[in-house]
Structures are given as structure tokens and as C-alpha cells.
Amino acid sequence: MRFGRRGFCKAWQGQIKDAGYRLTIPRQVILDVLANNTGHLSAEDIYLKVHKIYPQIGLTTIYRTLDLLVSVGVVLKSDFGDGRARFEIKIKDKTHHHHLICTKCSRVIDYTDFIDKELKLLAETKKGLSEKFDFEITGHLIQFYGVCKDCRS
Amino acid sequence: MRFGRRGFCKAWQGQIKDAGYRLTIPRQVILDVLANNTGHLSAEDIYLKVHKIYPQIGLTTIYRTLDLLVSVGVVLKSDFGDGRARFEIKIKDKTHHHHLICTKCSRVIDYTDFIDKELKLLAETKKGLSEKFDFEITGHLIQFYGVCKDCRS
DNA sequence: CTGGAAATGAAAATCATTTTCAATAAGGGG
């Protein structure tokens, strides 16, 4: 088992243990795969990659572990509208970003441009909405959809 | 069959015919149900309501008709993250709005507050993103998630 | 080392949505 981003892995493993969960082989391998594939992976993508390293893995464990990692805050789960969830590990220091999604090929681009303005507006809106509607706002979603260069040619 | 919002219905029916589709009974009933229930209905919600008026309806027809209405631009389809799509009819003159979603009870509030600022920012961002990434941007999504008053008490 | 709780994996279940296909209905042309 080759661990990339070893420094981060330690921290992530700590988060799992701190939350009272056991640090099992499947969890380590899944974490390793996520750490070394910064794209937006589906559960099946992750299954296939983990399977190469640890063939006895079950798809069920992938789903269960991803849930766990999301609940612990190590992984971000996104829905790009193509009927399957996508997962990406939260890398410390990586700027908060939003997604630009190609509706033809499902390619996803992380963008951080304009993020400051977006976040400022979101903060204001969040405040206004929670006061007006008496909501405890816990999150937001901003995504842009379109057709990428390749899919137009 | 009782048609509310009759004036609108005519226009909507026109959009269906203009697009080259037949104006069938099931389509009229579904349109009627959507016109008289301005909430955010799931396919099953719509099925149950249509069924009361037109019991021979099939769920398949609900799905197919909703697809059609979305493609013609009469209906807006949304995903609030609870595993089922929601549909609302587009009412002329109704201001563009975004959604505030309770993650406990799935209640959805349409809000128009701050919408102008949001839309202004979205327009700028859209321009910037499409230039930078060579994307033809066709849509966006903004949603806020939280816990409503009732679900907190 | 070892016992008991937590985690795993295979298989079956779920659930929204889609597909298939034979039967039915809309509406333009005669």
C-alpha cells in the first residue's frame, strides 16, 4: 500500500479515530484512493480503484465508508445532477470552490474565481434569510451548468 | 374537470401545441393539477392528485408528461437533495426565485429577497466563467439549506 | 491474548425513474 499525501493522511486518520471509529484496512485504502485522486469520483469510480489495491472490498463498504467520511468532515459529497453522487476529499488549504458542470459530458471544473464576491453575497443572504424565515442555515449550493469547449465542437 | 387559472392554462396549452405535441386529456389534467398546486410537487404527489380526477392515469405518463412540460419550458424541475425530483409550473409574472430547503422536513421556501443582487452577481460570474473556461453557460443553481423553525423546537 | 463490539461483504431489497410493447386516441386529410 503506497500512501501519497502522507502528512494529510495522518490528519485524516486522526479525524476518524477522534470520532470514535476504528481505523480499518478498507478505510485506509479508501482514504488513500481519495487522497490520490482529486477529481470528482463516483462511488463506483472509487470502488474500481480500491479494488485494484484491495480486491476483497465490497461496494457496500465503499458506500458506508464514504458516508462516514462525509459525516466526519473529511470528504465532500456533491450532486451534479447525473444521478450519482460524487466525492472529493477536503484538502487543507485548498480554497473553497464551486463547480462548473458540463451537461453533455459531466466534466466538472472547480472554480475559485469570483468566489470572494460569491461568499460575501452568500453571507449577507444567509443572514437575511435566516432572520426573515427563522431558519438555521447550515449550508448553500452554487453551481453553474453549461456545455464545455470539447462538447460544442 | 375544473380548470383554475384558466387564462394561463390556455397559454400553456398553446406552448404544447406550438411545440408540435398533441393536447391529450392526461396532459390537460396534469397541467391543471400543476396550475392549481403551486407547491413543489414530486412525481408521486402529482400522480396521486391526477389520479383523483383521472383514475386511469399511469405513473409512466406522469413522468413522460413532466419531461415534456420541462422541455417546452412550462415547468421547472428541481432537485432538493431528497432523492426525488420536484416540479412547479412557471407562472408568468412570478418573480425569479431561489429555494431555501429544510433538511429535516424537506419544506421548501421560495425566496425573492436579495434576488436582484444574486442575479447581478450570477450574471457577472457567468460572463467571467464562460470566458475563462470556454463554456457556454446555460444555467445556474443557488440553494440554501437549513433547519426550519418547527423542526428546531 | 482474547472477548465483545464494530466493521465487513454477499446477496437481497428499495425506490425513483426508464424502457418495452401492445393497445388506444388525437386530429389532419379526404
Add this chain to the structure above:
DNA sequence: CCCCTTATTGAAAATGATTTTCATTTCCAG
């Protein structure tokens, strides 16, 4: 106003992602 072609419908089966069940295995605290 009727007929014919073609779009539309509905029942049932299929799909595909995710979840549940349950017997087995693994972790790790004592």
C-alpha cells in the same frame, strides 16, 4: 364527419444507484 397514420398511453418489467440484512470477520481495549 369519418378514417388513417402516428403520437400517446398504461402495465409490467427493467434499470441503476444506494441501502438493508445478516452471518462472518476484524479491531483493539483490557
